[in-house]
Amino acid sequence: MVSKAIPDIVVGRLPLYLRALSFLAAEGRQVTSSQELGQKLGISAAQIRKDLSHFGEFGKQGTGYDIKYLSEQLRRILKVTEEHEVALVGAGDLGHALVHYDGFAGKGFRISVVFDNNPQKIGRRLGTFEILDSESIETIIADRGIEVAIVAVPPNAAQEVVDALVRAGVKAILNYAPITVKVPEGVQVQYIDPVIHLQRMAYYL
């Protein structure tokens, strides 16, 4: 394997591999194979081997992959060995669900601050967090060096929030608002919109 630019589509599959490995580990399994992983994920075994080969040699011929070892390697590659602090903007129903979501634990992320622009909500608690004024996004996020944020605000507020996050130095944004936002070079955005997924499936109904 030679170090080259890794295709983004490959990077996008690594978290799926890691997730599948976590489940196998939880079942007490020690070793797996590209074939088994592929079966579980609906991906060809060859593709999994090829994807991993971009980063090194993690398996043993005739045996497969040590689950614990490969998980560690993937976590290292994805830079999720330590937990990233995440800023959440939007303390509505979705923000509430995200704050209480236990799926972030051990996966490399931890919500550590919550913002909202509603004066009714500012100063109140959401879970263990005090809801902070969105006006303070820039200073607080910059001060704390947070570089990951989740946007869970209505669509008409999303671009404005994203702009503030970018100014604060955030480099990765997970946007639940159903609009495509503009960000400068060097800032990543990923989108979660249930309607997009549902409409895509509706085509095949």
Added chain:
Amino acid sequence: MVSKAIPDIVVGRLPLYLRALSFLAAEGRQVTSSQELGQKLGISAAQIRKDLSHFGEFGKQGTGYDIKYLSEQLRRILKVTEEHEVALVGAGDLGHALVHYDGFAGKGFRISVVFDNNPQKIGRRLGTFEILDSESIETIIADRGIEVAIVAVPPNAAQEVVDALVRAGVKAILNYAPITVKVPEGVQVQYIDPVIHLQRMAYYL
């Protein structure tokens, strides 16, 4: 254009086009171009034209696309002109957020029944819905002919819920549980897992 099997990746972009068109329409715009749409979505104009060409000719040379007309056509293609009834399984925080989410309106989907397996919750209300026993998924969904469902239950319950949905005749499942589930041929599953998106972005931090 000749009718052939449409690449899934093309189908996956249609909802994005439709979403962008909705925004333009909301701004009072009448006409747009592949170039403008591409700019807004971060997709090349050629790709948009090519994607649309799989389904017909919707534009006018020298002018572009009539926003209302193209939206109608995309809705027809995606089969979201009428609203699909959606069954929601899981009345936790996420289910709560989904029931109150106003982003489904006018997009082709409407949550119309809610299930949970927690005896504490069954019979109570979630928004305007009475929470029904998950045990009744099969009969109720089959009776009402629902073919779209959203799974918002903990990972350890997800496969079981999916199995029940499949038996009930559901053909499209949006799964918020962070596990890859097994479904028979002919049943679609799409996944929403914030951790996957965050980990993918973390690679580039």
Added chain:
DNA sequence: GGGCTTTTGTGAAATTATAAACATACTATA
């Protein structure tokens, strides 16, 4: 230890997807 089985890592081949290029058609304007 030798033969058999398994499974990796990886080039080469096949497939699929994206981008570029362009002929054609339409609008607007003078």
Added chain:
DNA sequence: TATAGTATGTTTATAATTTCACAAAAGCCC
């Protein structure tokens, strides 16, 4: 009515991705 300017739909070219195929390495069993 002629001309210039746009923007489509489609063809062609380029690039990216996936699959295939196989040598090599490791384990297992007698």
